[in-house]
Amino acid sequence: MMFLIRSILETIEFIILFIYYSLEAFILMFFSVRKKVAGKIVLVTGAANGIGREVALNFARLGSILILWDIDEEGNKETAELVKNNGALAVYTYKCDLRKKDEIYAVADKVKKEVGDVEILINNAGVLKGKAFIDLPDSDMAETLEVNTKAHFWTCKAFLPAMIACNQGHLVTTSSVAALAGSNKLTDYSASKSAAFGFLESLAFEMRAAGKEGIKTTIICPYYVDTELVTGVKTTRPLLLPILDVRYVGKKIVDGILKEKLYIVIPPYIGLIVLKLFLPKKVVFLLAEYLGLFDNLDHFRGEVRRGHNAED
Structure with missing residues (x-):
């Protein structure tokens, strides 16, 4: 009887807080x-070009100290010059192969000694192979998972302890819409991005359960x-789902981080794709075909630059 009363009271409390927090957010x-x-x-990982470069530039304009990681040293130096010219308080570049756990830990130790404890960690680097599963070499699959998923484990292992010690910090993961909906020729990519999504979401709950509310996640x-x-x-x-401008995306990401959002979906309405869970099978396939999930990568030419390019 007491258990039932307690359960009812907890449910009422949940409903009240649910409404309150929703109104507060609105x-x-x-x-x-x-x-x-x-x-x-x-x-910022994957800082040599793409989204990583744009995110770094936006933080530079806010007077942050930037640490740029990439396997592409030339592109990383170009980003560093741009960051310096856009108001960064200081900028440091490091070559890091995100496929290698030991190298990630070694470079992280250098960062802590030469710069200090990282306060905002943005796991942005990614690779995309764009091959049908049956044609995907094992080595490509392994690289996708190493860069897009496992590297997040190792960077967070390296920098999270200092955040926990002071109950301050911010962890950011560049996942993808591909984590919410699969697509033809993205088996490895969708799997890696779904894993990255699940990893940081679980870590967010873990920090909350541990009372470390000062550590934010996005x-x-x-x-x-x-x-x-x-x-x-x-x-x-293209009218419904255009290829997004990288400068626009960089601004939206940094704006969301500054507002300490838990999720940033770009464009926001595409988040409705999760409603597929409630649709009949034939409707799901019809929707996927209509949105181009069967043929978006038919003309994909692969990564132009060797290394870990900025996301999507």
């Missing part, structure tokens, strides 16, 4: 509540973005 939409990042140490799910990573990708419904 009201805050009309106010510009943004975290201050001037002087904060921000690490999961980014963009549609295809106009970068080298998706060279040749076409969208079947």
Whole structure:
């Protein structure tokens, strides 16, 4: 009897808080509540080009200290020059092969010694192979998982302890709309992005359960973005789902981080794709075909630049 009463009271409390927090979030939409990042140490992986470069530039304009990781040293240096010219308090570049756990840990140790504890960690680097599963070499599958998923484990292992110690910090993962909906020729990519999504979401709950509410998390799910990573990708419904401008996406990501959003879906309405869980099978396939999930990568030409390009 007592268990039933307690359960009813907990449910009532949940409903009241659910309504309160929802109204609070709605009201805050009309106010510009943004975290201050001037002087904060921000690490961006995949910074040599694409979204990584744009995110770094936006943080530079806010006076942050930038740490840029990429396997592409030349592109990373170009980003560093741009960041310096756009107001970064300081900028540091490191070559890091995100396929290698030991190298990630070694470079992370250098960062902590030479710069300090990372306060905002942005796991952005990614690779996309765009091959049918049966034609996908095991080595390609392994690389996709190493860069798009496992690297997030190792960077968070390296930098999270310092955040926990002071109950302050922000972890950011560039996942993808592909984590919410599969697509033809994206078996490895969708799997890796779904895993990255699940990893950070679970870690967010873990931090909350441990009372570390000062550690924020943000999961980014963009549609295809106009970068080298998706060279040749076409969208079947350009009016509904256009290939996104990389500068626009970079601004939206940083704006979402400043507002400490838990999820950033770009464009926001594509998040409705999760409603597929409630649709009949034939409707799901019909929707997937209509949105181009069967043929978006028919003209994909692969990654132009060797290395870990910025996401999507």
